[in-house]
Amino acid sequence: MVKDVIFRDVTKTYEDGSIGLERASFEIEKGEFVFVVGKSGSGKSTLLKLISTQLMASCGEIEVGGIDLDTIPKGKLPYFRRQFGIMERELGLVTDLDVTANISLAMFATEQPFRLIKKRVEQTLTTLGISHCAKMYPRQLSGGEAARVLLARALVINPKILIIDEPTANLDEDASWDLMCLLRDLNRMGVTMIVASHSRELVTIMRKRVITLVSGKIVKDEKRGIYNDKAMDIFAEKRVENERRYYERV
Ligand SMILES: Nc1ncnc2c1ncn2[C@@H]1O[C@H](COP(=O)(O)OP(=O)(O)OP(=O)(O)O)[C@@H](O)[C@H]1O
Numbered sequence: 526m527v528k529d530v531i532f533r534d535v536t537k538t539y540e541d542g543s544i545g546l547e548r549a550s551f552e553i554e555k556g557e558f559v560f561v562v563g564k565s566g567s568g569k570s571t572l573l574k575l576i577s578t579q580l581m582a583s584c585g586e587i588e589v590g591g592i593d594l595d596t597i598p599k600g601k602l603p604y605f606r607r608q609f610g611i612m613e614r615e616l617g618l619v620t621d622l623d624v625t626a627n628i629s630l631a632m633f634a635t636e637q638p639f640r641l642i643k644k645r646v647e648q649t650l651t652t653l654g655i656s657h658c659a660k661m662y663p664r665q666l667s668g669g670e671a672a673r674v675l676l677a678r679a680l681v682i683n684p685k686i687l688i689i690d691e692p693t694a695n696l697d698e699d700a701s702w703d704l705m706c707l708l709r710d711l712n713r714m715g716v717t718m719i720v721a722s723h724s725r726e727l728v729t730i731m732r733k734r735v736i737t738l739v740s741g742k743i744v745k746d747e748k749r750g751i752y753n754d755k756a757m758d759i760f761a762e763k764r765v766e767n768e769r770r771y772y773e774r775v
Pocket of ligand 1: 540544563570572
């Protein structure tokens with residue numbers, strides 16, 4: 526099987542000494558759908574950003590598409606990043622541009638002719654069922670529509686890997702479910718999908734692979750998994766117990 530992502534013993538330590546991810550090892554096959562779950566601060570965003578090269582590892586090795594990220598010269602990273610579609614809350618829409626312009630922006634870096642950009646944007650809006658939003662401004666969109674526009678912007682460049690951080694944050698149940706079904710359909714078309722999520726119900730219903738993080742460590746990695754609170758709690762209890770013993774000794 527072709528591997529899209531390989532992590533070997535990867536640790537990310539931030540400048541202030543906080544550990545974002547600790548000794549993580551896993552592989553993601555081409556075309557897989559993987560959820561990354563864990564409580565707030567457990568390291569989900571860190572893991573996603575290490576894959577997309579928005580962050581670099583402090584130790585260990587990461588391969589994406591068969592390329593060791595350490596071997597890519599800094600100046601070449603923006604080109605390398607073009608294989609990723611990234612949907613995350615921090616990357617908001619530009620408020621004074623309409624939806625078509627917002628999505629087109631993502632394609633300008635690819636230096637394609639304007640005619641092709643226009644066609645591709647229209648196709649993407651149709652695929653995601655939001656053609657009616659083409660001339661609307663971000664403030665005019667419902668929560669569900671805004672989420673789809675963010676997804677459209679990630680998808681328009683025809684990425685090999687979609688990296689999605691909390692897609693259903695601030696969405697109601699119906700809109701969340703619709704968006705998850707859309708992600709499942711895109712995955713069936715062959716896009717590798719890596720999704721960080723807090724949504725217990727959706728993760729459990731989808732029955733995809735689930736990587737569970739606690740305090741930066743992978744505590745469970747299950748095919749057809751569920752949102753496993755128990756794994757999180759058992760590991761967290763163990764860690765508190767170990768810390769208690771350590772402080773008793775010193
Ligand atoms: N830029 C940063 N500088 C210092 N520490 C950071 C930074 N970003 C994240 N961290 C720390 O790394 C750990 C993991 O954070 P991360 O954002 O990856 O967690 P998360 O699971 O995505 O959280 P959330 O669900 O709240 O988004 C946390 O302890 C956090 O405080």
